[in-house]
Amino acid sequence: LAIISFHSLEDRMVKRRFRQLSHPELAIPEGLMLTKDQMPKAEFSDSGAISPAPEELARNPRSRSAILRVLKKLPPVPQHLEDAIDED
Numbered sequence: 001l002a003i004i005s006f007h008s009l010e011d012r013m014v015k016r017r018f019r020q021l022s023h024p025e026l027a028i029p030e031g032l033m034l035t036k037d038q039m040p041k042a043e044f045s046d047s048g049a050i051s052p053a054p055e056e057l058a059r060n061p062r063s064r065s066a067i068l069r070v071l072k073k074l075p076p077v078p079q080h081l082e083d084a085i086d087e088d
Contacts, residue, residue, distance in 0.1 A: 001073070011049075018069060018071045021042045050069075050070075
């Protein structure tokens with residue numbers, strides 16, 4: 001999932017939601033009968049924001065505020081492998 005934000009408040013919302021999705025224990029809504037192991041897993045890096053290149057800024061000065069953030073969905077880990085990891 002990739003999202004481009006053009007304002008710092010938009011970026012803050014995107015960053016906060018991506019952080020929740022990459023840490024399932026933070027994203028489980030109250031009252032929802034799910035464990036963090038049942039939530040989809042994702043990877044997000046706060047330092048992974050992509051800004052426009054100097055060439056793009058020269059062509060399009062209005063792009064200076066654009067920030068691209070990417071959330072990568074991870075494949076599910078089979079239960080027998082998770083159990084083996086937990087035992088270590």
